[in-house]
């Protein structure tokens with residue numbers, strides 16, 4: 366399999382962690398946007414949305430959308446499971462994952478921030494936008510975990526919710542968000558004892574910001 370992605374992409378990291386947890390080898394193909402651009406033209410040739418990640422299967426199919434890719438991996442290689450047993454718990458894990466990947470993350474992508482810059486939003490307002498979106502989104506996630514058993518997001522094994530959480534917390538730290546979320550941080554700490562999560566490193570995103 367080949368994973369088309371980018372080292373600064375938290376969506377790419379979700380799939381990388383899932384592959385690592387399932388101990389599946391993958392070739393990484395990096396698509397870098399030219400200076401000043403949001404996306405690499407090479408990615409548009411393989412994903413009409415122009416986004417990473419794209420997982421190319423061994424039979425040449427191209428799968429997009431990190432959560433769809435993770436669900437596909439889960440169906441193909443069910444062990445170790447990334448979703449818990451029981452339909453209610455599975456729905457809760459999916460809801461938590463979507464709260465990050467579908468609701469929170471799109472507000473803070475380079476794509477979104479670039480659009481806001483084009484509308485002449487100042488860098489100070491952009492920082493406020495990003496920090497408040499991250500803080501509010503993570504606050505909701507903290508509450509979503511209030512009834513769930515640890516040490517991971519949902520129980521004693523890492524799964525799709527943890528895979529979404531850990532890169533998002535890394536991004537929030539880079540944006541200077543004050544992380545006052547004990548349950549999320551405890552789940553992250555449990556994840557960081559595992560090699561699959563330890564390789565995460567999202568390089569500095571806002572190095573050119575004042």
Ligand SMILES: N[C@@H](CCC(=O)N[C@@H](CS)C(=O)NCC(=O)O)C(=O)O
Pocket residue numbers: 373374375376377403404414415416417418429430431432466474475476
């Ligand atoms: N919902 C998508 C989000 C993918 C996404 O936003 N990827 C970003 C990097 S984290 C990207 O490719 N941005 C470039 C662009 O949208 O042009 C997923 O989960 O895969």
